Amino acid sequence: MYKNPILRICTKILFAPIILFGLYVQFHGDFGPGGGFQAGVIVASAFILYSIVFGLKEGKKLLPEKINLFLLALGALIYAGVGITSIILGETFLSYNSLGTNAQSGQHIGILLVEFGVGLTVSNVMISLFNSFAGYELDKG
Amino acid sequence: MNWIKGNEMISSAMGIWNYWIVFILMMIGLFIVIGRKNFLKKIVGLAIFQTSVFLLYITFGKITGGTAPILTGSASSIYSNPLPHVLILTAIVVGVATTALGLALVVRINSTYGSIEEDDISAQDLVDYHDQNQIFEKINTKLNK
Amino acid sequence: MITELIINAFLVTLMMGIAISLLKTRSVIFTVILTSAYSLVAALMFITLDAVDVAFTEASVGAGISTILFLAAMAYLPKEEEKNLNSQFLPALSCIILGAILIWCSYDLPEIGLATAPIHLHIVPDYILGSKNDIGIPNVVTSILASYRGYDTFGETVVVFTAGIAVLALLKNTKTPKYQNKSKFKKKVGKNV
Amino acid sequence: MIDIIISHSPILIVICPLMMSLIVVLIPNNYLSWLITLVTTFITFLISILLYQEVQNHSLISYALGNWAPPLGIEYVIDHVSIIPLIIISGIGFLATVFAYKIMPSEIDKNSISKTYSLWLLAIAGLIGLVTTGDAFNLFVFLEISSLASVALVAMGAKKDRQALVAAYNYLIIGAVGATLYVIGVGLLYAITGTLNMADLTERLADIKNNRALTAGFGFMVVGIMVKAAIFPLHIWLPRAYAYAPSAVSILLAATATKASLYILARILFSIFLPSYDLINYTLTYIILPLSIVAMFAGTIMAIYEKDIKRLLAHSSVAQIGYITLAFSIGTKASIASGFIHMANHALIKGGLFMAITSMGYYLQKRITIHSLSGLGKTMPITFFCFVVCSLSLAGLPLTAGFISKLYLIKASISSEGLWLAFLILFSSALSLIYLWKMIEALWLNPSHNQAIKVKESPVIYTSLLLITFLNIYFGLDASLIVNSSYNASNLLLGISK
Numbered sequence: 001m002y003k004n005p006i007l008r009i010c011t012k013i014l015f016a017p018i019i020l021f022g023l024y025v026q027f028h029g030d031f032g033p034g035g036g037f038q039a040g041v042i043v044a045s046a047f048i049l050y051s052i053v054f055g056l057k058e059g060k061k062l063l064p065e066k067i068n069l070f071l072l073a074l075g076a077l078i079y080a081g082v083g084i085t086s087i088i089l090g091e092t093f094l095s096y097n098s099l100g101t102n103a104q105s106g107q108h109i110g111i112l113l114v115e116f117g118v119g120l121t122v123s124n125v126m127i128s129l130f131n132s133f134a135g136y137e138l139d140k141g
Numbered sequence: 142m143n144w145i146k147g148n149e150m151i152s153s154a155m156g157i158w159n160y161w162i163v164f165i166l167m168m169i170g171l172f173i174v175i176g177r178k179n180f181l182k183k184i185v186g187l188a189i190f191q192t193s194v195f196l197l198y199i200t201f202g203k204i205t206g207g208t209a210p211i212l213t214g215s216a217s218s219i220y221s222n223p224l225p226h227v228l229i230l231t232a233i234v235v236g237v238a239t240t241a242l243g244l245a246l247v248v249r250i251n252s253t254y255g256s257i258e259e260d261d262i263s264a265q266d267l268v269d270y271h272d273q274n275q276i277f278e279k280i281n282t283k284l285n286k
Numbered sequence: 287m288i289t290e291l292i293i294n295a296f297l298v299t300l301m302m303g304i305a306i307s308l309l310k311t312r313s314v315i316f317t318v319i320l321t322s323a324y325s326l327v328a329a330l331m332f333i334t335l336d337a338v339d340v341a342f343t344e345a346s347v348g349a350g351i352s353t354i355l356f357l358a359a360m361a362y363l364p365k366e367e368e369k370n371l372n373s374q375f376l377p378a379l380s381c382i383i384l385g386a387i388l389i390w391c392s393y394d395l396p397e398i399g400l401a402t403a404p405i406h407l408h409i410v411p412d413y414i415l416g417s418k419n420d421i422g423i424p425n426v427v428t429s430i431l432a433s434y435r436g437y438d439t440f441g442e443t444v445v446v447f448t449a450g451i452a453v454l455a456l457l458k459n460t461k462t463p464k465y466q467n468k469s470k471f472k473k474k475v476g477k478n479v
Numbered sequence: 480m481i482d483i484i485i486s487h488s489p490i491l492i493v494i495c496p497l498m499m500s501l502i503v504v505l506i507p508n509n510y511l512s513w514l515i516t517l518v519t520t521f522i523t524f525l526i527s528i529l530l531y532q533e534v535q536n537h538s539l540i541s542y543a544l545g546n547w548a549p550p551l552g553i554e555y556v557i558d559h560v561s562i563i564p565l566i567i568i569s570g571i572g573f574l575a576t577v578f579a580y581k582i583m584p585s586e587i588d589k590n591s592i593s594k595t596y597s598l599w600l601l602a603i604a605g606l607i608g609l610v611t612t613g614d615a616f617n618l619f620v621f622l623e624i625s626s627l628a629s630v631a632l633v634a635m636g637a638k639k640d641r642q643a644l645v646a647a648y649n650y651l652i653i654g655a656v657g658a659t660l661y662v663i664g665v666g667l668l669y670a671i672t673g674t675l676n677m678a679d680l681t682e683r684l685a686d687i688k689n690n691r692a693l694t695a696g697f698g699f700m701v702v703g704i705m706v707k708a709a710i711f712p713l714h715i716w717l718p719r720a721y722a723y724a725p726s727a728v729s730i731l732l733a734a735t736a737t738k739a740s741l742y743i744l745a746r747i748l749f750s751i752f753l754p755s756y757d758l759i760n761y762t763l764t765y766i767i768l769p770l771s772i773v774a775m776f777a778g779t780i781m782a783i784y785e786k787d788i789k790r791l792l793a794h795s796s797v798a799q800i801g802y803i804t805l806a807f808s809i810g811t812k813a814s815i816a817s818g819f820i821h822m823a824n825h826a827l828i829k830g831g832l833f834m835a836i837t838s839m840g841y842y843l844q845k846r847i848t849i850h851s852l853s854g855l856g857k858t859m860p861i862t863f864f865c866f867v868v869c870s871l872s873l874a875g876l877p878l879t880a881g882f883i884s885k886l887y888l889i890k891a892s893i894s895s896e897g898l899w900l901a902f903l904i905l906f907s908s909a910l911s912l913i914y915l916w917k918m919i920e921a922l923w924l925n926p927s928h929n930q931a932i933k934v935k936e937s938p939v940i941y942t943s944l945l946l947i948t949f950l951n952i953y954f955g956l957d958a959s960l961i962v963n964s965s966y967n968a969s970n971l972l973l974g975i976s977k
Binding site: 167171174180183184187190191194197198201224225228231232235238239242243246247249250253254262266269273274277280281 | 616619620623627630631634637641642644645647648651652655656659662663666669670675786848850851
Binding site for chain 3: 157160166167168169175178179205207219229237241256
């Protein structure tokens with residue numbers, strides 16, 4: 001845990017803009033380069049920066065492991081859920097035409113939901129990867 | 142097939158020297174995976190090998206004078222091929238997943254074997270193997286008495 | 287056209303330099319830094335080859351996250367790689383043979399940048415048209431990624447999920463027999479053989 | 480409701496284990512996570528039987544994902560060929576889950592059992608996705624899912640023996656290099672044809688003659704899949720991976736993992752590259768035939784000298800895979816059918832043998848080697864009986880499933896290659912009798928070390944063991960089910976030419 005105040009203050013200042021930029025990349029994927037994977041990594045880098053500077057315990061307080069594991073599974077479940085709803089609505093797996101009022105808005109909704117699921121899973125996987133590597137020394141049997 | 146020949150004879154390697162560079166990078170990565178004995182270096186070699194394969198896919202998709210596959214509304218613009226980009230987006234994240242699992246295994250191996258060199262580890266396994274055999278020899282001799 | 291050639295040549299020589307120096311180094315820190323440099327230069331190469339989405343992913347996932355993982359793992363690993371004792375002839379030979387096969391086969395591959403290559407003619411026009419009319423998204427890569435080949439991305443998310451769960455299962459509360467054999471195993475057996 | 484399941488069954492069979500693996504991770508209670516895994520594998524097995532009926536009526540089910548027509552979107556193809564590995568994987572997956580109830584807690588520490596079951600379901604879903612997909616790149620993605628999950632499962636064996644970590648590491652690196660070689664092959668083929676869909680690839684490959692990139696792409700794809708199918712020179716990772724994995728995992732992997740890759744090899748050789756006929760003929764007769772003959776003998780000889788039982792069975796798996804690739808390399812309709820027959824029978828045999836060894840290991844709480852086996856035959860009669868039946872089936876003696884596959888293999892090899900090959904097959908299966916007798920003799924005749932252990936075989940463990948032994952005998956007596964579906968498969972594969 002770095003005592004150096006400059007680092008701590010900068011992290012606090014930087015934390016929100018990184019998340020904001022991650023969300024921008026997430027929802028800007030339709031018009032420019034971006035999408036679920038890149039957004040998930042950017043959001044994860046904010047949390048990793050926080051747990052580097054403030055220490056793993058603070059990082060675990062910010063995002064507890066239980067919630068991290070739950071969000072990890074939730075992202076992929078959202079993706080599979082979109083697929084299952086398109087089956088229930090009568091089309092084949094992962095077809096978005098019937099999700100919205102007309103085919104094009106259905107595609108928009110489907111792509112946004114799917115990208116959000118990918119972003120959620122990728123960000124939480126990267127955070128849990130960092131926590132397992134960083135915390136390995138602490139609870140080694 | 143006329144499309145291979147392009148505008149001038151293919152024997153002049155002008156059009157495909159880029160492939161050769163990518164192939165050389167691939168072989169350096171593969172050599173690190175096969176040649177080096179350090180377990181961490183093998184994972185680095187695998188990452189290099191996979192990144193070079195991604196470069197090969199993207200060089201397939203390039204059209205001279207084409208722009209990024211983002212529709213700009215004007216009908217005349219030529220777009221590079223978007224399909225290899227989609228495949229490589231998937232392959233990059235698969236590569237990182239393999240690297241993460243490999244690193245977790247290397248950390249565990251280091252904490253139980255004390256080293257991540259192939260020679261030290263196989264030497265320790267050999268010593269394990271002989272210890273086990275000695276234990277069974279003792280059991281057999283006790284049994285035959 | 288010439289500037290693009292110069293940039294391309296510069297980036298390629300940079301990558302070649304990084305790859306060869308990776309062969310040479312034995313210090314682990316330098317290897318990790320070189321790997322992330324390699325990913326970053328690859329991202330630049332992707333930009334010159336008009337693959338902007340891939341460059342973004344390679345920079346953030348390839349150079350970003352894998353470097354963090356390498357650094358986090360490096361904290362537990364020995365800092366110096368062993369001197370390689372045995373001969374490198376067989377691996378070098380197999381790589382040279384494989385490289386020769388690849389270069390031999392590149393003569394029949396379509397020329398780089400040729401607009402009439404088969405991959406640009408078969409399904410890609412339908413993707414570009416479809417992405418404009420059916421899906422209405424300017425970024426064709428995202429429309430293919432999420433809608434046309436959405437199942438690939440689903441498999442992709444499950445691969446990331448598997449890696450996350452596997453690393454959690456491997457590194458969390460692990461109890462393995464630490465040094466199984468209590469024999470007089472010397473640390474550097476390889477050294478004095 | 481039922482017709483929704485039927486019409487969407489090609490995708491449901493993959494999605495059901497995938498989604499359940501996402502849910503099982505979140506369940507803290509170990510018993511509940513096993514129960515959900517059991518129910519999921521049972522449902523998957525039911526859907527695979529449903530699919531088997533579907534395939535019998537109309538011989539090819541194509542399921543376009545995302546409602547996009549095949550060359551654009553990804554397509555799932557289920558036909559006579561892919562239904563065989565599909566049923567093997569879901570069937571053995573269900574049996575192994577039933578068996579793993581008591582074995583898993585004794586081998587993996589308490590708080591990572593729900594993660595292990597999640598990886599277990601992911602491995603099964605990855606293998607099923609590998610078999611059903613009709614798209615070359617989607618096959619790579621599911622190949623990665625199943626191999627990452629199997630590597631993690633093998634590494635979980637580190638609680639018992641630290642060598643599991645090195646075995647898992649080798650499995651990961653060799654598997655990753657193999658998968659990357661496969662991706663290079665797909666890339667080269669994509670560059671010269673422009674498509675990724677397998678059916679579309681066949682059409683477009685037909686009119687490309689003696690193109691160097693085609694030969695190189697074919698070579699890379701086949702070598703990549705040979706690494707995954709552990710065919711002879713590239714099988715180095717298999718014995719240690721199966722020996723040091725947790726016992727329940729080695730049952731699942733030994734019976735299913737290589738079968739999916741062997742199916743992909745058959746799909747590449749006989750359906751994607753069928754038009755380039757001379758290339759296939761050359762590879763089959765000059766590369767795969769000699770390799771599988773060497774595999775038969777090398778695997779058996781290594782098994783004879785092996786002391787650790789699980790590694791012995793892994794070496795014998797390498798030999799049995801040699802039989803399957805030998806059947807493919809002869810290349811006639813009868814021989815490819817015998818390849819599929821042996822694929823099914825070998826899954827039953829190897830599953831049964833590993834289950835018997837695991838139940839012995841569970842009672843002894845020790846690593847099973849030739850020495851620790853002595854005298855167990857008398858104390859555990861049921862397991863010993865099942866072990867004997869499965870080893871007879873492995874050796875290929877009459878009235879067992881193994882005999883059927885050896886019979887059809889020898890018939891096929893006589894009709895096309897002549898007597899020398901049939902003699903080699905008989906000689907190598909005679910050799911395999913040596914290590915089987917070595918084990919049975921240790922079990923029955925040797926005096927047991929400590930008469931003290933009074934072993935009460937719990938029914939939970941030996942029910943699935945008895946079931947798999949019964950299947951071995953049943954398919955030995957009435958093998959019409961396996962033989963007919965294998966002949967349907969080889970007719971479909973080679974329907975055009977021979």
